[in-house]
Amino acid sequence: MELVIFYTLAAVSVAGALLMVTRKNPLAGALALVVSMAALAALFAMLHAEFVFLLQVLLYAGAIMVLIIFTIMLLNLSPQELKERPVGKLKGLVIIAATVVGFIGFIRVLLQLPEGVRFVSPTFGNIEEVGALMLTSYLFPFEVISVLLLVAIVGVVILAKKVI
Amino acid sequence: MTVLLIGFGKAVFIWALALTCIPVLIWFERKGAAFIQDRVGPNRASILGIRLAGFIHNFSDVVKLLTKEMMVPAHTNRWYFTFAPFVGFTVILFAFAVIPWADNLRFGGWDIPMQVSSLNGGILFILAITSLEVYGMIIAGWSSNNKFSLLGALRSSAQMISYEIPLALSLIGVFMVFGTAQLGEIARSQGDLLFGFLPKWGIFLQPLGFVVFLTAAFAETNRNPFDIPEGESEIVAGYHTEYSGIRFALFYMGEYVAIVLASAMVTTLFFGGWQVPYLPTERLTVNADTVLMVMLLVGAALSLVSAVLFIGYDKKLRGKWPKGDLRNQEGRILTVFAVGALVAHAAALVYFGSIDLPEWGSATVALLAQIGAFVLKLLFFCWLFIWVRWTLPRFRYDQLMRLSWKSLIPLAFANIFITGLILLLVGRAGS
Numbered sequence: 001m002e003l004v005i006f007y008t009l010a011a012v013s014v015a016g017a018l019l020m021v022t023r024k025n026p027l028a029g030a031l032a033l034v035v036s037m038a039a040l041a042a043l044f045a046m047l048h049a050e051f052v053f054l055l056q057v058l059l060y061a062g063a064i065m066v067l068i069i070f071t072i073m074l075l076n077l078s079p080q081e082l083k084e085r086p087v088g089k090l091k092g093l094v095i096i097a098a099t100v101v102g103f104i105g106f107i108r109v110l111l112q113l114p115e116g117v118r119f120v121s122p123t124f125g126n127i128e129e130v131g132a133l134m135l136t137s138y139l140f141p142f143e144v145i146s147v148l149l150l151v152a153i154v155g156v157v158i159l160a161k162k163v164i
Numbered sequence: 165m166t167v168l169l170i171g172f173g174k175a176v177f178i179w180a181l182a183l184t185c186i187p188v189l190i191w192f193e194r195k196g197a198a199f200i201q202d203r204v205g206p207n208r209a210s211i212l213g214i215r216l217a218g219f220i221h222n223f224s225d226v227v228k229l230l231t232k233e234m235m236v237p238a239h240t241n242r243w244y245f246t247f248a249p250f251v252g253f254t255v256i257l258f259a260f261a262v263i264p265w266a267d268n269l270r271f272g273g274w275d276i277p278m279q280v281s282s283l284n285g286g287i288l289f290i291l292a293i294t295s296l297e298v299y300g301m302i303i304a305g306w307s308s309n310n311k312f313s314l315l316g317a318l319r320s321s322a323q324m325i326s327y328e329i330p331l332a333l334s335l336i337g338v339f340m341v342f343g344t345a346q347l348g349e350i351a352r353s354q355g356d357l358l359f360g361f362l363p364k365w366g367i368f369l370q371p372l373g374f375v376v377f378l379t380a381a382f383a384e385t386n387r388n389p390f391d392i393p394e395g396e397s398e399i400v401a402g403y404h405t406e407y408s409g410i411r412f413a414l415f416y417m418g419e420y421v422a423i424v425l426a427s428a429m430v431t432t433l434f435f436g437g438w439q440v441p442y443l444p445t446e447r448l449t450v451n452a453d454t455v456l457m458v459m460l461l462v463g464a465a466l467s468l469v470s471a472v473l474f475i476g477y478d479k480k481l482r483g484k485w486p487k488g489d490l491r492n493q494e495g496r497i498l499t500v501f502a503v504g505a506l507v508a509h510a511a512a513l514v515y516f517g518s519i520d521l522p523e524w525g526s527a528t529v530a531l532l533a534q535i536g537a538f539v540l541k542l543l544f545f546c547w548l549f550i551w552v553r554w555t556l557p558r559f560r561y562d563q564l565m566r567l568s569w570k571s572l573i574p575l576a577f578a579n580i581f582i583t584g585l586i587l588l589l590v591g592r593a594g595s
Contacts, residue, residue, distance in 0.1 A: 027244075027306070034299070054288040062295025066302065066325060070318070073306050126284040127345055 006046060013039035026072045030065060037061045049125040174280045178260045181539070185424045185546065186417050187222040193550050194218060200554040213490030214497060232409040237309050244307035249407065249414035252300025256421050259293035262286040263428045264348040266438045266534040267445040271527040278438075278531070279348050286347040287335050290429060291328065294384055298324050300418065301393075305403035316402025319561055320386060320393030326568040327383035327390075330376050333576030337373040337583045338366060338433050351437030355444040363441045366434035372579040374434045376572055381426040383568065385419065388553035392561050427545035435541055438534040445530055452526030455533055456516055464509035471502035 016036025023029040041056035087095075123129050134142050195218055198205025209220040236245055266278040283289050298321045305317020342350045350366075358364040367374045383390040394402040404415045431437055440448065448455055478495025485491050521529065559567065 031303075050284055051288075054283075054285045054292055058288060058292035058295055062292055062298070063325065063328075066295070066298050066321065069299075069302055070321070073302070073314070073318075127288075128284075 002046070006043070009039045009042050009046070012036070013043065027069065030069050030072055034061050034065045037065065047125075048120075051125055051127050051130045170276060171280065174278070175261070178263060178265065178280060179257060181265070182257060182260050182421055182424050185542070186420045187219070188543070189420045189423060189546055189550070190222055190225070191219050192547055193553075194221065196547065196550045197554045200551070210491055210494075213493045215491065215494060226413070229409055229413040234409040234411060235406070237406050240307050240309040244303050245406075246411070248300050248304035248307060249411040249418075251303065252297070253414040253418040253421070255293060255296045255300065256418055256425060259290045259425050260428070262289050262347050263425075263432060264351050264437060265538050266531050267352060268348075269527055269531055270449075271524040277348055282346060282348055285345045287338070287345045287433075290425070291332055291335075294331075294422075294425075295325070295328060297422070300415075301403045304407070304415070308403070308406040310406055313403050313405050316393045316405070320403055323386070323390065323393060323564060323568075324384055326565060327380045327572070330568060330572035330576045331380035331384060333573065334370075334373045334376040334380065334579060335433070336576075337370050337579045340580070340583050340587060341366075341369045347432050347437075351432050351439065354436040355439050357442075363436060363439065365436045365439075370434065370579070370583065372575065372582070374430075376576050376579060377434070378430060379572060380568075381430065382549070382552065383564070385422040385426050385549075387419075387423065387549055389556040389558045390564055391553075391558055392564060423546055423549050424542065427542050427549065430545050431538065431541040435545075437541075438538040440533055440537045443533075445534070448530035448533055449526045452521050452529040453516070456521070456529045457513065459529075459533065459536075460509050460513045460516065464506055464513065467502050467506035467509055471499055471506060474499040474502055 013036045016032045016034075016039060019032035020029040020036065023032065037056060037060050041053045041061065044056060045053040121129075195205045205218055206221045207215055207218045209215065209218070209224040211220050211223070214220065236242055261280040262283050264277070264279040269276040269278060279286075281289075301317050301320045301324070305313045305315075305320070308314070338350070339345055342353055344350060344353075354363065354365050356364045358368055362368055382388075386393055394404065404412055407415060443455075474495055478499060481492055481495050483492070
């Protein structure tokens, strides 16, 4: 049963990603990306990473993609303005095949390492654990990321401000 | 297998509850608006003579919306246009998966939590779903090929994402006080007494958080006084201008489901959810026979009162319509129903008074009492939404944005700070 759900979600995610890179219309690509992210979030939930699932939907699919879609809508490019730079079918297929083979090889090698697998605690992935980790072992990166976000916001305000 | 069936049954129950509230809310809205505006409201539609004070208008509305011509504007992408109302209506229903409507059902060896999913980050799930709700509006507004729609969609989505922040921040105070983000636990921990006489409801623990949350919830559901995106005199109808027929009906119903969700959240977080005041679950289960008697007596009293009122109504209707018109019969039909209900309650009283309730019986009585409490509180808050809508004038768009960014967010931060300070000084019992 779990296998069926996993394959369905994985198929939706990959299909969404493929649609995103092949659509001419940027809005279609953005919406395909949202679908792909939602499927990815469901995969996180299957792996018991509850908090990551919630944040993926809340932040990625719900906030970041909304803003990207805003931008796409406001730019409102007509089809003539979207220049096509085709890759060429043979080249594309070779790249995809190489990526897939490389990835599978990488996973195989990883699985053969003795320290490759570790068992997680039963409360793995819920809010309390992640919160405790973020505020104890990973406190410094947490605070630095907040400063980074602040820098980004200030930068955006300065860039978008009209010169008086 | 049983687990799957139970889960499915719970999902069906909560969805049925949410969807049944829609016609009730539409009726509340119309009659409530009329009451506040000192007029009568719609009371014409009738089935076989029964008018039910305008409730039948819901059915006539459904027929009208189903049979209207569904137009698609020219030069648009038809797929997006058709897809948007479905997103608007379906996504919001997912959020009901974490709303608890009663305490765990415990009898025999069973211990069934009364929420579809006891997710540990329940509140975050609802926030995630409301942030997905924005897509319906954006796609609708953009695919309508109409400048008003696009403007309405942009304003509406900007409003929604601006008010998500104070919504989430006001919830942090709730997390701090209750120590958990799981909605079932939050509802359960509101059962104790504060200072010995007040029920430990969220509103007494977090009054400022409640105000911020309620305001942000009004804005999230695009309800007056924050309904610039869909106010008729402002922008025609905003993002659902071009929609007609069943597509508009989906948006309309989606808005009401959002109201029900917001009311459910306010009830669960700040008003004890399914808690019957001063009667925690153990007391209910132990005194189940008394509780059942009381509930049946209340039901019988209500049936008696309605029967008397309907008899009076029948007298008022006597001869109001020409002979042979079925609407004359309404008072009589309603009286028959009320008397039937009275007889049923009396019979149940006699029956349950004579037998001893088995264990699953007491658990079920407690469950019904809690569901009743939950639904009553839910309907009160839905009424509050409607009451505020027809009382306050709407905000201008810049006033709206200023309220969110410059008033609600600092208030929410102040709330977090004060809550933290008080928790530090008083200390939280138990953890």
